Amino acid sequence: MSYLYKLIKNNHSANRLLLLGWLLRVLEELADLFPLIMLAWIIGYGGEFSPRFFVLLCGFSVLALIFKFAFAQGSYFNFIGAYQATNQLRTTLLDRLRRLPLNLLLGKRSGQWQRLFTTQFKQFEEVFSHFIADIIAQLVLFFVLVAILIYLQPMLALATLLPLPIAWLCYRILAVYFTPTIAMENQEQASTSSQLFEYLQGLTTLKSYAVTDLLLKPLVTQLQVLRRSGLKLEKSGGMASQIPNLIGQIGSVSFLVMSSWLITKGVLNTHTWMFSALIMLYIMQIQHTLSMLLPEFKALLSSAKALYEIQTLPSQMIEGQGITHNTFTLTHASFTHDFETDTLCDLSATIDAGKFCAIIGPSGSGKSTLLNLLAGFQSPSSGRITLGDVAIEDIGTRNLYQSLLHVGQQVQLFSGTLRENLLIADNQATDEMLFLALESVGLCQLVKNLPLGLEQPIGENGMYLSGGEKQRLSIARALLRRADILLLDEPTSALDSDTQAKVLESLHQVYKNKTIVMVAHRLETVVQADKIILLENGHISAIGSHQELLKCSHLYCTMWQSAPE
């Protein structure tokens, strides 16, 4: 529960609305009791059922209805407060997401993130819009009714409440079995979303291999697992709700036993008995409602907990020490993805400011991982990587990404127009600058021929563009950015040799005297590099210029000889 409070404590405006809403909700429920309270008062003072009494009763009932109508606005405040709290939390967590180290971000499957930001946020909202208000209102009503019953006849109150401690104990015991099923159900829901997402994404490939069953079968199995975990949740939740409720309802039996004993003793008159029985029925109804609400509330709380846990994940520093100069220094840097084997092992090297450094090596040797470390997306598991004199993780993301641009293997474009995608690099860029960048990557004519030119929408992740066009657009963006440090992960892999040569030429011109680190497969693109780092199985196999490596590295010679002319 404490994390529920921590999640909304800073949102004062939402808190005020929620408190007001809860108060009105309680008053709305209490309004129902007006006639009852009056009855209790009359009976308590030995009142008679005179015509005046009935007029008063009617009057109170009408008054209660008016109050109820007025207080019904409480739900409205609860909705607005819950919406505000959820909205602010969603914004905070989206911001937090942006600051998560890459390994934590990728540590969750897409379905988990999707579920977190849709279903679990909706459940978080429901906790505040409905559940807390309902539980508070029912509890207040319960205590007021118990107070009335004690006022009328304490022994009847005792008899009614007698089974409650056992019911509560029983709920606590059943909750021990119920809680893990909530977590399991959440996990299965997330896995199903992920698998469904993967299935839909991979359908084209699977169809072309005529193996759609490959992902369909596990998906169907997963759906069955989900059904089973759903049933288990319903069963354990049902038990946690029904059994304590049944035990609580025994109170009505002990009430009857006690009341008949009190009547035979002459301690209880018929009026008081009838009125007490009415109160007892109200109490039973509240017990029933609470026994339904509490397990569901517990299930919804697990969503709030999941959201709270995102807030507690470590985040990258935003305002750090800044960059002193643009030389990377790796000192015995290692990195592991799975905490068992080192993807990169004991790397020591320098990448000089203003120079062109290439990272090459066989597939899977760790090139992209090294580039990710240089980009500050991940931190070394041991050893140190500094930019200037400061460890990359201490520079602060604001300073780092003002100076450093990483262009990844997977081109990331956004649904919107060509212009919007280019302006991400420089929102002040003029049309002339945009066309110059497009010209450098051979896209100028294509854009001019488009009916809407720069305003042409490119679809989700540039789906209306070819693979090569996407890559060239991404490089045009990098040309506009003119960062001090450019990290490129096979930026021209989808381009033919001529276009590749032209694009790289433009990059080197624009980034002259800037630090460029480029992961490359085609060795002809790195012959001019000031330094080449050759990786092999996560180790540095050799470092030097093209000529130096030809002399000292057998692996490099082999790669060079097998490179296409």
Ligand SMILES: Nc1ncnc2c1ncn2[C@@H]1O[C@H](COP(=O)(O)OP(=O)(O)OP(=O)(O)O)[C@@H](O)[C@H]1O
């Ligand atoms: N998220 C991950 N979790 C676990 N292992 C990973 C992850 N990402 C990469 N690896 C592993 O780390 C190793 C290095 O991967 P990396 O992508 O850095 O290689 P690479 O040299 O860039 O390969 P390629 O040339 O094929 O792109 C590979 O064995 C890969 O399987």
